Amino acid sequence: MASIRDVAKYASVSVATVSRVLNDKGYVGAETRKKVEAAIADLNYRPNEVARSLFKKQSKTIGLILPDIMNPFFPELARAIEDTASKLGYTVILCNSDEDEEKAQRYIDVLLQKYVDGIIISSNTILEKTIRELNIPVVCIDREISKEIPTIVVDNKKGARMATRFLKEKGRRKIAHIRGPMDIVNANERCEGYREVVSGEQWFKESYIVNGNYRMETATEVVLELLRQHPEIDGIFAANDTMAIGAIKAAYQHGLKVPEEISIIGFDGIALGKASIPELTTIEQPLYKLGQTAAKVLIKLIKGQDIEKTFYQFNVQLVERDST
Amino acid sequence: MASIRDVAKYASVSVATVSRVLNDKGYVGAETRKKVEAAIADLNYRPNEVARSLFKKQSKTIGLILPDIMNPFFPELARAIEDTASKLGYTVILCNSDEDEEKAQRYIDVLLQKYVDGIIISSNTILEKTIRELNIPVVCIDREISKEIPTIVVDNKKGARMATRFLKEKGRRKIAHIRGPMDIVNANERCEGYREVVSGEQWFKESYIVNGNYRMETATEVVLELLRQHPEIDGIFAANDTMAIGAIKAAYQHGLKVPEEISIIGFDGIALGKASIPELTTIEQPLYKLGQTAAKVLIKLIKGQDIEKTFYQFNVQLVERDST
DNA sequence: TTGTAGGCGTTATCAC
DNA sequence: GTGATAACGCCTACAA
Numbered sequence: 270m271a272s273i274r275d276v277a278k279y280a281s282v283s284v285a286t287v288s289r290v291l292n293d294k295g296y297v298g299a300e301t302r303k304k305v306e307a308a309i310a311d312l313n314y315r316p317n318e319v320a321r322s323l324f325k326k327q328s329k330t331i332g333l334i335l336p337d338i339m340n341p342f343f344p345e346l347a348r349a350i351e352d353t354a355s356k357l358g359y360t361v362i363l364c365n366s367d368e369d370e371e372k373a374q375r376y377i378d379v380l381l382q383k384y385v386d387g388i389i390i391s392s393n394t395i396l397e398k399t400i401r402e403l404n405i406p407v408v409c410i411d412r413e414i415s416k417e418i419p420t421i422v423v424d425n426k427k428g429a430r431m432a433t434r435f436l437k438e439k440g441r442r443k444i445a446h447i448r449g450p451m452d453i454v455n456a457n458e459r460c461e462g463y464r465e466v467v468s469g470e471q472w473f474k475e476s477y478i479v480n481g482n483y484r485m486e487t488a489t490e491v492v493l494e495l496l497r498q499h500p501e502i503d504g505i506f507a508a509n510d511t512m513a514i515g516a517i518k519a520a521y522q523h524g525l526k527v528p529e530e531i532s533i534i535g536f537d538g539i540a541l542g543k544a545s546i547p548e549l550t551t552i553e554q555p556l557y558k559l560g561q562t563a564a565k566v567l568i569k570l571i572k573g574q575d576i577e578k579t580f581y582q583f584n585v586q587l588v589e590r591d592s593t
Numbered sequence: 594m595a596s597i598r599d600v601a602k603y604a605s606v607s608v609a610t611v612s613r614v615l616n617d618k619g620y621v622g623a624e625t626r627k628k629v630e631a632a633i634a635d636l637n638y639r640p641n642e643v644a645r646s647l648f649k650k651q652s653k654t655i656g657l658i659l660p661d662i663m664n665p666f667f668p669e670l671a672r673a674i675e676d677t678a679s680k681l682g683y684t685v686i687l688c689n690s691d692e693d694e695e696k697a698q699r700y701i702d703v704l705l706q707k708y709v710d711g712i713i714i715s716s717n718t719i720l721e722k723t724i725r726e727l728n729i730p731v732v733c734i735d736r737e738i739s740k741e742i743p744t745i746v747v748d749n750k751k752g753a754r755m756a757t758r759f760l761k762e763k764g765r766r767k768i769a770h771i772r773g774p775m776d777i778v779n780a781n782e783r784c785e786g787y788r789e790v791v792s793g794e795q796w797f798k799e800s801y802i803v804n805g806n807y808r809m810e811t812a813t814e815v816v817l818e819l820l821r822q823h824p825e826i827d828g829i830f831a832a833n834d835t836m837a838i839g840a841i842k843a844a845y846q847h848g849l850k851v852p853e854e855i856s857i858i859g860f861d862g863i864a865l866g867k868a869s870i871p872e873l874t875t876i877e878q879p880l881y882k883l884g885q886t887a888a889k890v891l892i893k894l895i896k897g898q899d900i901e902k903t904f905y906q907f908n909v910q911l912v913e914r915d916s917t
Numbered sequence: 918t919t920g921t922a923g924g925c926g927t928t929a930t931c932a933c
Numbered sequence: 934g935t936g937a938t939a940a941c942g943c944c945t946a947c948a949a
Contacts (some may be wrong), residue, residue, distance in 0.1 A: 270705075272942055283920045288944055295945085296918050318706040319646045320942035323925050328643065330686075330707070339672045341864070344663045351662070351687055360703060362654075363675055363687045379684060381594075382642040383654070485868065514868050521870060540665070544809065544838050546845060546870050596926055607936040612928060619929090620934050644926030647941050921948075926941105933936080 271312040280308035291316060322384050331567060332380035334364045334373055334390040340483075341511065341539050342556075343391070346410060349560025350389060357568050359386070370394035377403065387567045393453050406570035410563045413454045419570065421563045421581045425455045428552040428585035429462025432506045432534045435550075437466070439593055441504030441532050445477040445495055447488055447516060449508040456483075459508045459536060477502070481512045488515030489522070496523045503531050510535035510542045510551055517545060517592060532593040538586075547591030555583050595636040604632035615640060646708055655891060656704035658688045658697055658714040664807075665835065665863050666880075667715070670734060673884025674713060681892050683710070694718035701727065711891045717777050730894035734887045737778045743894065745887045745905045749779045752876040752909035753786025756830045756858045759874075763917055765828030765856050767796055769819055771805040771812055771840060773832040780807075783832045783860060801826070805836045812839025813846070820847045827855050834859035834866045834875055841869060841916060856917040862910075871915030879907050 273291075277284045282301060289295045290305045297305075308314070322328040331354055335343045347363065354361050362380065366373040373395055380388060387406040397415040400407045408419040436444050446463040449456025460478065467473045479495050481488045488507065496502060496519065505520075507513035513535030517527050525531045527547055535542060538553025562581055569576050597615075601608045606625060613619045614629045621629075632638070646652040655678055659667045671687065678685050686704065690697040697719055704712060711730040721739040724731045732743040760768050770787040773780025784802065791797045803819050805812045812831065820826060820843065829844075831837035837859030841851050849855045851871055859866060862877025886905055893900050 273944095274942080284943080285920060285922095285945080286918090289919090292944080298918055301918080315702065315706050317647075317708070317942050318703075319643060319652065319708045320925090321944080322643045323641075323647050323927090323942080324944050326925075328707075333687075337672065338662070338675070339668045339864070341665070341668075344665075344668050347687065348661065348663045348689060351689055355688075355700075360686050360707065362684050363657075363671065364679075365672060365675055376679075378639065379642075382639050383652075383684065384641070384643045511868075518870060540663070541865065541868055544835075544865055545868055546842060597928095598926080608927080609929085609936055609938090610934085613935090616928080622934055625934080641926050644941090645928080647925090647943090648927050648929090650941075919949085921946105923944105923946090925943090928940085930939085931937085933934105 270317070271314045272317065273314075276305065276308045276312055276314050279312055280304045326384060327386045327571070328384040329358055330360045330362060330383065330385045331564075331571075332362045332364060332376070332385045332388040334366050334376055334388060334392065336368045336391060337365050338363065341541050342411075342509070342537055345539070345556040346391075346560040346563075349557040350564045353561045353564035354568070357564070359564075359568060366392060368392070368394060374399070381405070386571045389563050389567055406567055408563050408567045408570070410559060411455065416580060419566055419576065419579050419581075421559050421566065421583075422455065423554045423559070423583050423585050425458035426462035426465070428536060428554075429459040429506070430466050431585070431587050432536060432552050433463050433466040435587055435589075436504040436506060436532055436534060436593065439504070439532055443472055443477070443499070443501045444504040444506060445479065445499070445502050447479050447481040447491060447505065447507045447512050449481060449483045449512075451480075453483075456508055463506055474499075481508065481515075483509050483511060485511050485515035485518075488512035489519045492516045492519035493522060496520070496525070505531065505533045507533065507535050510537040510539045510549060513549055513551065513592070514541060514545050517547070517549070528591065528593050534593055538588060542590070545592075550590045550593040551588055552585045553588045554585055558583060594641070595638040596641065597638075600629065600632045600636055600638050603636060604628045650708060651710045651895070652708040653682055654684045654686060654707065654709045655888075655895075656686045656688060656700070656709045656712040658690050658700055658712060658716065660692045660715060661689050662687065665865050666735075666833070666861055669863070669880040670715075670884040670887075673881040674888045677885045677888035678892070681888070683888075683892060690716060692716070692718060698723070705729070710895045713887050713891055730891055732887050732891045732894070734883060735779065740904060743890055743900065743903050743905075745883050745890065745907075746779070747878045747883070747907050747909050749782035750786040750789070752860060752878075753783040753830070753832075754790050755909070755911050756860060756876050757787045757790040759911060760828040760830060760856055760858060760917065761790070763828070763856055767801070767823070767825045768828040768830060769801040769803065769823070769826050771803050771815060771829065771831045771836050773805060773807045773836075775804075777807075780832055787830055798823075805832065805839075807833050807835060809835045809839035809842075812836035813843045816840045816843035817846060820844070820849070829855065829857045831857065831859050834861040834863045834873060837873055837875065837916070838865060838869050841871070841873070852915065852917050858917055862912060866914070869916075874914045874917040875912055877910045877912045879910075883907060
């Protein structure tokens, strides 16, 4: 690959001049500029980003730390982030933390060594302090760590309320909830939203809330047991779509028809919900928008621009399909 | 962040010495080594990868160009690649090409500028010539471009034969095929495999092969039409799982019970197949293994090591679930 | 308007 | 064994 020196020689100017036309900085005579541009074209020269990074101490690269790209919730986020970053001239490094703080920390170290300009992370294990000490912009997506750190999330509680109320409106009278992991903020918020709607009802029992881990298989088991214990249940609000599908399976296995005998609603709006039969009614998050915003906010921060706020909370939307 | 110079000063040695202990190269006295190591620890020094890259002309980074990470086929591949790369000390940059050659080319340019050490790509549009001119190792995954370029794929034709035969063994007598895009090698191979099994049958008609584009919605439409035209059909082999699920939907809409009245089998073995009801019978690819191999082979190539072969073809496996 | 030169943090080649 | 020092390719004072 040709270097700036080659271009300079070819155009019979100094490297400084080439650099100037490259970056559109400082004075360059019209004639000279033309010569240089011709040289660049002739030599098919592309500036070496690594050398640039070394000098500028930034790399036009951002790190994206997700629990696991195989979890169907994350690809759309990742896609939106990559799209947006790419449009703005940034490249994204993908990291899978498996919810493991140590692993996340290792990735962060590597990213720092590579001079990434910023990081987008979805994690509940990482600490605010750790992030602060990074000295580069960080934005959190989907999981909130602290109000101090720019965060992109959705109104989980409201969504949960919408889901639960919707089940009630559909005439369901004994509504259960499969909640997500205790250590994930959004799972708690969704559970809280459910509670707000049902706690006043006299039919409500604590045992209508069962623990899931956001995964399908576990949800199936847990719901099967729930239905055995409480055959009166006629509605389920699952804290995410994956578990909702697990719940549908359980309902079938229990011999219940969905939606005739039991209604099931999920949360997230992932593509999977359209693949199930019946298709899943859900509280849809604007996933692409979330990812896009995360990338935009992060890059603003990188460029030292002001951001309007530090907490971006998007609205969710009820999408009625065939499971309710 | 502390630099090698800071460490040198702190340990009262030269940067050369620090570099030596860092890289375990050249002679370093036991005493000196200890001093340096202490300094490194005290200053919490981590070598700057960018500077290293500049000097070495490699970045310990690989590029991963996929059509679209939102396509449920790719996350598992991406995950395997990232896992493996990470274990071997490499970082991966994610790129979504949308099957667009220009876009892929732009990504390649950027990756080159960033000195990536190699690229893993899944594409049918890119040309062998283009890849050759890159002068860095490239391996193809899932889509074969040329026998000259290291390629990781699966025995598509065999898998297709297995699928079709399986349907026959299940007593199905009128078996249709939804094929994938014409310009994708694996789609043609799968279609070919189907053909090999059915072409001898007297019931076989050309119109039993319909065109899909590997997407669910299109598959549903296409299968609906197919069933209208040919109500005798009692088995469908879809060229991928996503279309198979679309086919299941179509069958339901047409009033057919799966698997009682019609059997449906897919190809790929993606997680989606376990989310559908009934769960999908499929020809499973060892996706993780494929990704892992791609990463391993690429890194071997990067290190200048020999690879055993240039064409890695893995076996597929029939996974019987509830749709057949 | 253009060129010279120093430095970004490392590594590797020499001397010593 | 250890230490200067010249690259790697680029950018930006500062001179000219």
